[in-house]
Amino acid sequence: MKTSSCEIDPRFNHNVSNTECGENIQRFVVVTICEWISFVINTVAVSPNSAEHYSRTISQFNRTAIGFKNLQLIAKVVDAIVTTLKEASHLGGENEVAYSHFLQYDRQDTNSRKSALCKLFEQMSEGWPVDAHANFINKYLPLYKEHRQVEPFRSAEEFERFSSLVLSPTNGSDQFEPMDITREDDKGHIAVAQTESPITKALNLASVVREIQRFFSTGVVHKVLSLNCIDAFSAVFLSFWNEINFDSSLSSLSVSHLMQSELRSLATQLWRLASNSPIVSHLVKEELMCAIKGLPGWTTDCSDIGDGWEGRLQTGLIIMSNALPPAETLDPVIFEEEKSAYQVNVFNAVNRPLTVLSKWRDMVSRQPPECDSCSVHPVIASLWDIREEMKSVLEQLQDKPVVFRQDANQYTSMCKEMRSFYGIVSAVVPVLHKLSSDADSLRVEFDSSQLSVAAAQLRSFAVSASGFCRSMLSKFGSFLDVSMTYMLGLEIFLSALHEACDLIEASERRRDLQVATAFPPKFEVKVSAKGLHSSELLAWCCRAASPMPLRLKAAVVRQQLSSAEEVQCNLEWVRQQWQKWYERNVAKAAEKDFVYRTKTEEEKEELDVLEFFSEQEQSQEVITDDDLLALLGSETEADCGGNDFNYATALLWLRHVLSGVGYSDRNLQSSDLVLLEELVSRTSTEKESAIDVYRTASLTQFRRAAEVLEPLAKRTRVIKERWPEQVSLASILESINNFFNVHLCTSLAKMSVLFENIIEQCEDWEKIADRENSLRHELAPVRELLVEWKKMEVRTWGEVLNRVEKDGRMRSQLVAFPLFDALFKNEVSVEYLYFMRSWLVSDAGADNALIAMSTEWITNASLLDYNVRLRSIRCLAEWAKLLGRQQLSEQLLSVSGHFEQYLPSVEESLRQAREPADHALKDYVRIVKFNDLNLWNIKASSQKAHTHLYKIVRKFREAVGVQVSDVFDKLMVMDEVSDVSLPSLPECNLSGRSRRAHQLANDVLTKATTICDVSAAVELMEQTKTCDGSIRELINYQGDDEQKEKQQGYARNSRQRAVALVIKESQSIGLNARKAMVLDPEALTRNSLTAVHLDVGEERYVRKCAGGRNASIRKAVAPNDQLGVATRKHLVGIIG
The missing domain is CATH 1.20.58 (Methane Monooxygenase Hydroxylase; Chain G, domain 1)
Structure with a gap:
């Protein structure tokens, strides 16, 4: 195989140098890869969901819906790469080296940069900047992988479950849906939604704070990163009271709110929150401090970040900046998926030639594929290394879960x-x-x-x-x-x-x-048993410009008066509020008189009945009657407790204001829990005594009414869906809606009228409805509840006389304003000064005039309001004392003490005047019953009963409206003086001066016994009675005129002799007329009223004697005409 013509591996040709061998190997690898890639590109079909497919097929209009700007360049880039690969496969020699440098286009020369592929790269960099990609790869993606706060959704079910829990309009099952009442008008159907109850808001807020605590203890719920500066309990508690306008009667709420929430549940949650409030506040503070450090990984250096909200501000900016994905980058999940797909494609591209090679070896030499793993062939070795690397990567990708995305675009x-x-x-x-x-x-x-x-x-x-x-x-x-x-x-x-x-x-x-409002710039706050206390702030609360509710101002003034703080200012405030009340009621009375002028007697009686059995109107700008009575010091023990409740509420309002201006106090106030329990007990406990249905609201009964009306409303809506054209059904729903919208301070009698209206509308529907669309089953409980309310009204009638007495006495107390106003102005009208000129003495004229006004105020009293007028004078004396006028206060107390001795007689007369009305009322209430469920009978019985009851009330008013002036003309019974038992002294022998002293003592005792002998005075009294009877005796004279004149003269002489004998006998016991001085009856009366001090000596006997003398003086002013002038003066002198 060693031949120079081998084209497979140049290293087998020993005639070629090493340099040429490396170049040939590189050329061979490049040409092979380019040919292989070109073959794959030409043979592999384009995927329908690939970017190349969209780039070639999608229209320009549809391309705007895709956020990837470089989509249109994908096909051009692929074509340019294919062209480049074809050119690279034919390169040789030096061009192969140039091609390797071309792959790193940043090192190419200027001419190569202007090639088509480089231009495409430049265009793609505009849509996907290289810097952004580098930032995404090097910075953002590692942070996302290691420190992301939430894992992506694994399936569509997880995402739907998240959407239903988090993205729903209402979260949780504790919230109550407001009742929707649909009513129909001319324009169609209108849905009226009830407002959310403040109690529900407070419960939700308490649950939120409880969830915060649960997170800090278990970490299972989302964080709440900020709270107010106050503690968690105060945040909920003050928010609730602010929603109800700091009104313990819950007058700002409606009946529908009772169906939405429960005060007892709120109290339970607040009790639990109170014990954990300091812990929650501490944990919130620590968590907010931890927020400055930021999230792990997303904030690097926090050393230069400050404390407080400035530090959190900077930390939040850093986190947002780091968590913001770089511009024009891919979704990290999509990027990882594409990267995984690329790695799979790399593995397939490497694995395919190795698979072909392994099949060829198996067919040729039956060699296993592993024999190529040790090959020194550069292509085969590189392919084996890449495949092994890709295998390990793909094994890791198999364990990676699938990620769900709504839409990748x-x-x-x-x-x-x-x-x-x-x-x-x-x-x-x-x-x-x-x-x-x-x-x-x-x-x-x-x-x-x-x-x-x-x-x-x-x-x-x-x-x-x-x-x-x-x-x-x-x-x-x-x-x-x-x-x-x-x-x-x-x-x-x-x-x-x-x-x-x-x-x-x-x-x-x-x-x-x-x-x-002139809020104090500086103030000192102290902690008291009832809450936060500050004298500067309390003084500011009582000013006219202060936004504190009037009823709370009255409680503050009442508390300060009891503790003698700022007396002058507080009494002036009471006087101003009393003046507003007085002017309003005087104007109201004048308006009533004007209306009555145009009415007949029957119409007047109807108006009187309607006024008596209706709810009293109270203006928010004028102080209420009960609050004014509490300020005047005439409240009962129960009222005192209510006033303390209002004072604690006033301090709570002040705490709310302080929290609004940045003052924070995280200490738990014990008065808050007491206040909460008192509020719950007031609104959830029914009174054992009879309820005044005409003036009192009952939250328990309102809740019962709401419970029985809810099924009726649901049933009516169902029927209305079948018969939408029926006006009666819309009228029923509208009547129920009106009932639910009524405030909780409405009287039970007025609510029963609305209840009757609902029943009446339902009965109109029952006249035309069949069995399937009937409301009789749902209407039955409504009728039964109305009958129960009528029975409660009957029980109220038994207390109607007590109510008349209470109203009369209260009005008498409050209309005494001119007396108290004169105390401040220190002056009275000119006409009254002229009329009472005999009372004016030097510089004390104004005081004496005020005493005269007070005396006249009491003497003009009736049986009903006599006791109240006495209390008015005592209150006036107390005010005079608080204002520093001690002498006037003592004189007024003396006047009050003088008239108090007649109080038992007045009370006895009042009892006798009331007995007939009591018997008539009991007899009538005994026979009145409400058992019939028919609405017409109920209405008729109520109207008839009101008319009859008012007749009893009118007779009672006439009986108790009698003036008490006759009582002052009666002599008061003097208590018998008990004998004083003297101790027995032992006998002893006396001599000298001791014996003389003993003799003188015996003489004095004998003389005193003679002087103190009352037998003559008793005989004189009997003689005087006989004389008085003879003078008052009416004689029927007989005969003609002359005989009648004689008989009249004899009778006159007889009476004059009897009077003379009385005068003679009175002189015998020392009752002589003072003829040397002129008697001033008015001065005697004034001294007897104002100069007797309380609890001094024998005050009781002195006052009774003064009362008798004043009665005698009044009788002496108009004596019997049968007495002569001299005789009259003599008798007046004896009395004086």
């Missing part, structure tokens, strides 16, 4: 959106860099307009970012392995952005509060 669009949004993020970064991390510094460095613009830009970006994330998940959900790292970096960036927005908004809130 979406990758380019996704990268464009990510890159475009990164440009938006880069535009927001300079705005954030201008901000400082302190709210106080923001107010100094920027004005309000600049901060408002910055906050609007940031919030707008946050909304755009949220929409971008939703769009990425919905449109490119199968590319989650590529986009999730980018979105996590965006979330870290947003956590910093939201914190910066919170700083801006906190600064702006505080600036606005300072400008609009």
Whole structure:
């Protein structure tokens, strides 16, 4: 075989030099490979799904739907490569060396660069830059393989399951769907959706915080990268109270909200959250600090990154930049798949000639294929090495799972959106860099307009970012392995952005509060048993410009008055609110009188019945009656507890304001849990006593009503689908919708009217419905519940007289405003001063006038409000004391003490006046029953009952409206003085001065016994009674006029002699008329009212004597005409 003509292996020709041998080997390998590749290209058919096939067959219009810009160049590149290979197979000598250099086109000379293939390479580099490809291969792809946050989907089922859980509109089963009530109008069907309940919102927020805690403990749920500066419990608790406007009566909620959520469930979750709130807050703080370090692999050097939100901002930008795929690159999954396909093709291309060679050896020499593994032939050895290498690579590819993609063409669009949004993020970064991390510094460095613009830009970006994330998940959900790292970096960036927005908004809130409401620039906050306490902030809360609700302001003022803080300011605040209430009610009474002028007696009675059995209207701008009574100090123990509840709510509102201006307190307040339990007990526990259905709401009954109306509404919708043209069905749904939209503060009586309307609409449908479309089964529980409500109304009637008494006394207490107003103004009207000029003494004229007004206020009282007017005077005295007018306070208390001695008599008269009304009411309630389920009978019975009840009420008002002035003309019963038992003294021998002292003591005792002998006074009293009876006796004179004149003269003489005897006997016991001085009855009355101190000496006897003397003076003003002038003066002198 050693011949120089061997064309197989030049090394067998020993006449050729080594250099020529290497060149020949290289030439042989190049020519062989080119011939082989040309043969494969010409024989192998083009795959239908290959890029070459699309490049040759797809139209230019359809090519625009494909994101790969170089698709049209693929066919040209393939043709140019085939042409180059054909030319290379005919090269020889020096041209073979040039061809090897041609494969590295960057080393070619200028002429070769201008070849067709080089031009195509340059065009392809524009669509797929070489730098981007290098960045993709060297930087992005390794990070994607080693540090991607999410694995790609393995199947379409996984992706669909992810879409159903994450991309669905509502996640989780704990959320309650709002009830949709469809009603029909002239234009068609309109669906009315109920708003989401604040309780549901709070429950959802609590569940979110609970999920955060679960992530930190188990790591099984998604991260939440930012929270407010307050603790987790306060975030949920304050959010709930803010949703219900800090109103414990839940008046801002509707009946539909009761069906959506349960307060008891919220309380349970908050109790659990309270115990873990410090742990959650600590873990959130640590997690936010860890967010500054970024994601492993995606952030390299964090040494120069600062703390706080600025560090998270920079970290998020770095992650987003590194996670952004290079421009015009392939999907990493597609790239790996194409790379795997290329490796398979390489293996097949290498394996095919080796397989042919092995078959040839087997046919020729029966040699196994392994004999070629040790061949020194350059082509065979290279092919064997490549095949072994490809085998190991393909074995690894067999274990690689399949990856699911929605549409591979979406990758380019996704990268464009990510890159475009990164440009938006880069535009927001300079705005954030201008901000400082302190709210106080923001107010100094920027004005309000600049901060408002910055906050609007940031919030707008946050909304755009949220929409971008939703769009990425919905449109490119199968590319989650590529986009999730980018979105996590965006979330870290947003956590910093939201914190910066919170700083801006906190600064702006505080600036606005300072400008609009004079919010204190500096304040000191202390922790109390009821919550955070600050005297500066509480004083700000009570101002007129403060946004605190009026009922909470009243609770704060009430608490400060009880602790004697800021007395002058608080009393002035009460006076202003009382004045608004007084003016509103006076205007309302005047309007009522104007309306009554145009009505007949029957119409007036109907209006009175309707007013009495209707709900009282309360304006939010005017303080309520109960709150005003609590401020005046006339509340009961139950009201005190309610006031403490309102005060704790006021402190909670203040804490909400502080959290809004950047003040954070992560300490758990024990008052929060107490407040929560109190709220739950108020709304979930039914009162054992009878409910006033005309003024009180019952959440328990409302829940029952909602439960029985829900099946009725569902059944009606089903029937309406069969009969959409029926107006009755739409009216039923509209009536149910109206019931569900009513606020929870509505009285039970008003709700029963809506209930009756629903039943009436259903009965109209039942008149035309057949059995299949009937509502009788669903309507039966509704009727039964209405009957139960009517029975509750009957139980309310038993307390109607107590309600009349309470209302009358409350109104009497509140209309005493002119007295308290005069206390502040320190002046009264000129007419009243002239009328009461006898009371005015020197500089104390205004005080005496106020005392005169108070006295007249009590003397004009009725049986019903006498006790309340006494309390008004005591309250007035307390206010005078708080204002520093001690003398006036003592005088007012003296006046109150004087009239209190008549209170038992007034109460007894009130009891006697009430007895007939009580008996009539009990007899009527005993016979009234609601057992009939017929709506017409229920309505008729209610109207008839209201009319009869109001007649009883009207008679009761007339009976208790009698003036108490007659009680003051009666003498008070004096208690008998008990005998004092003297201790027995031992006898002893006395001498000298001791004996003389003993004699003097005996004389004094004898004289005192004689003076204190009341037998003569008793005889005088009996004689006076006889004289009074004879004077008052009516005599029927007989005979003619002359005889009647004689008889009248004899009777007058007899009466005058009797009066003279009384005067004579009174003089015998020392009751002489004071003729030397002029008696001033008004001065005596004033002194007896104002000069008697409380709890001093024998105050009780002094007041009874003063009361008797005042009654006698009043009688002496208009004595009997049968007495002469001198006799009258003598009697008045004796009394004075």
